[in-house]
Amino acid sequence: MANPYQPAPVKILAVQRETYDTTTYTMAFTDPDRQAAYRFAPGQFNMLTVFGLGEAPISISSDAEDRASFQHTIRHVGRVTNAIQRMGVGDTLWVRGPYGNGWPLAQMEGRNVLVVAGGIGLAPLRPVIYYLLNHPEKFNRAEILYGARTPADMLFSNQLLQWQTEKVKVRLTVDQVPNGDAWAHRVGVVTTLFQEMDSQPANTLVVTCGPEIMMRFVVKGLMERGFEASQIYVSLERRMNCGISKCGKCQLGPKYVCRDGPVFAFAELTLLPEPVLV
Numbered sequence: 001m002a003n004p005y006q007p008a009p010v011k012i013l014a015v016q017r018e019t020y021d022t023t024t025y026t027m028a029f030t031d032p033d034r035q036a037a038y039r040f041a042p043g044q045f046n047m048l049t050v051f052g053l054g055e056a057p058i059s060i061s062s063d064a065e066d067r068a069s070f071q072h073t074i075r076h077v078g079r080v081t082n083a084i085q086r087m088g089v090g091d092t093l094w095v096r097g098p099y100g101n102g103w104p105l106a107q108m109e110g111r112n113v114l115v116v117a118g119g120i121g122l123a124p125l126r127p128v129i130y131y132l133l134n135h136p137e138k139f140n141r142a143e144i145l146y147g148a149r150t151p152a153d154m155l156f157s158n159q160l161l162q163w164q165t166e167k168v169k170v171r172l173t174v175d176q177v178p179n180g181d182a183w184a185h186r187v188g189v190v191t192t193l194f195q196e197m198d199s200q201p202a203n204t205l206v207v208t209c210g211p212e213i214m215m216r217f218v219v220k221g222l223m224e225r226g227f228e229a230s231q232i233y234v235s236l237e238r239r240m241n242c243g244i245s246k247c248g249k250c251q252l253g254p255k256y257v258c259r260d261g262p263v264f265a266f267a268e269l270t271l272l273p274e275p276v277l278v
């Protein structure tokens with residue numbers, strides 16, 4: 001029987017610095033057959049291994065329809081992610097996955113979509129944005145609200161405004177603008193964008209990811225505006241070991257974040273013995 005913990009080698013094909021502590025890596029399995037067969041759903045994650053140091057769960061941040069390679073956008077915070085920062089084009093990493101569920105794309109059909117992202121939380125949402133851009137017939141209208149600490153902390157800064165189309169509106173905000181930085185958008189936390197957004201509760205599906213404190217205020221602010229818990233989907237981060245519902249590390253009551261998430265309907269989270277984001 002195949003060992004479910006066995007990762008496969010991937011080569012780093014490109015490295016794009018996003019911010020002072022975050023980098024996007026384009027990679028492909030060294031076995032071309034494995035790469036050709038590799039599929040993921042927007043919202044899923046891989047376990048990335050640096051031998052001798054450990055593994056880290058990282059969301060896939062690229063277009064799920066790009067079969068030649070895939071991307072991870074990584075904030076360098078500790079052992080594994082700092083080791084990856086020292087790698088470059090041609091280096092080898094080890095990957096197993098994809099794991100977890102994905103964003104509810106089927107439910108977007110014929111509806112409006114509101115994407116609310118904070119900081120690194122835009123990474124797991126970028127595959128949804130590619131999906132919306134690739135399939136404008138699959139939804140009604142979409143609005144993307146993205147907030148970061150400062151203009152220099154914005155991910156994918158050369159893409160953000162290019163995502164605007166007739167059907168997709170992008171609104172940006174930063175918590176603060178350090179002296180001298182150019183900034184033509186809002187200043188304030190991401191929920192300040194609720195004042196100017198077009199999205200209304202009727203027939204809208206919300207997908208949100210960011211620091212848990214941000215998601216808590218996003219959920220609260222949306223519910224005050226009439227959105228229901230069943231319309232709001234969040235992606236949660238928990239410490240993980242196995243990634244495949246064996247070790248219990250990521251358990252939330254009866255749920256495993258690695259298997260039942262990382263994407264959950266907020267309505268589901270309110271039913272947990274210790275509710276999350278409330």
Ligand SMILES: Cc1cc2nc3c(=O)[nH]c(=O)nc-3n(C[C@H](O)[C@H](O)[C@H](O)COP(=O)(O)OP(=O)(O)OC[C@H]3O[C@@H](n4cnc5c(N)ncnc54)[C@H](O)[C@@H]3O)c2cc1C
Binds near residue numbers: 076078080236237
């Ligand atoms: C489903 C999922 C998707 C993720 N997607 C991304 C992504 O797309 N990009 C990205 O940069 N990161 C992502 N993360 C977070 C990433 O897994 C952690 O930052 C990574 O595991 C840190 O590993 P490390 O060995 O570098 O750090 P460590 O040496 O393990 O830890 C460094 C510091 O970070 C803290 N820390 C580490 N992991 C977490 C965590 N999950 N929650 C709270 N504190 C933590 C530690 O306590 C320590 O203080 C995701 C996590 C999950 C569960």
Ligand code: FES
Binds near residue numbers: 242247
């Ligand atoms: S990480 Fe082991 S059960 Fe989820």
